[in-house]
Amino acid sequence: MRAAISYDHDVMAWANEQARLLRAWRFEALDIEHIADEIEDVGKSEQRELANRMAILVAHLLKWQLQPQRRGASWEIAVVHQRKAIALHLKHVPSLKAKLGDAEWWEVVWGDAISQAARETGLGDFQQSCTWTFDQIMNPEFWPAALD
Numbered sequence: 001m002r003a004a005i006s007y008d009h010d011v012m013a014w015a016n017e018q019a020r021l022l023r024a025w026r027f028e029a030l031d032i033e034h035i036a037d038e039i040e041d042v043g044k045s046e047q048r049e050l051a052n053r054m055a056i057l058v059a060h061l062l063k064w065q066l067q068p069q070r071r072g073a074s075w076e077i078a079v080v081h082q083r084k085a086i087a088l089h090l091k092h093v094p095s096l097k098a099k100l101g102d103a104e105w106w107e108v109v110w111g112d113a114i115s116q117a118a119r120e121t122g123l124g125d126f127q128q129s130c131t132w133t134f135d136q137i138m139n140p141e142f143w144p145a146a147l148d
């Protein structure tokens with residue numbers, strides 16, 4: 001019998017070993033604590049993916065609204081792409097829909113979106129919170145009107 005691979009030494013080799021042990025029904029040899037940590041991390045990773053995509057989408061919608069003179073095909077393509085990617089992500093991980101009703105999650109998304117928009121536009125005067133609903137943000141017909 002070969003020695004167990006350390007989680008701290010080589011996480012990829014450890015993961016492969018854990019998968020092999022599971023498939024061989026060798027439950028007594030499993031590193032249960034680290035397996036549980038990794039499973040939780042998968043969920044966190046999925047949440048980060050959704051938040052990142054949403055922040056990118058909202059940032060592009062902000063730029064669309066705040067800089068109408070700079071609107072172009074690349075911004076439109078980015079918005080369409082993020083909308084599709086978010087919809088697909090939610091289809092594959094439907095439990096993430098719970099995040100859409102979480103005010104703290106939206107605060108983080110909004111903060112990331114305005115940081116990105118500020119960095120890319122040089123503007124700095126943004127609202128405290130997002131005034132658009134998720135349904136508006138995801139609606140292919142929604143393109144925010146320019147502010148006066």
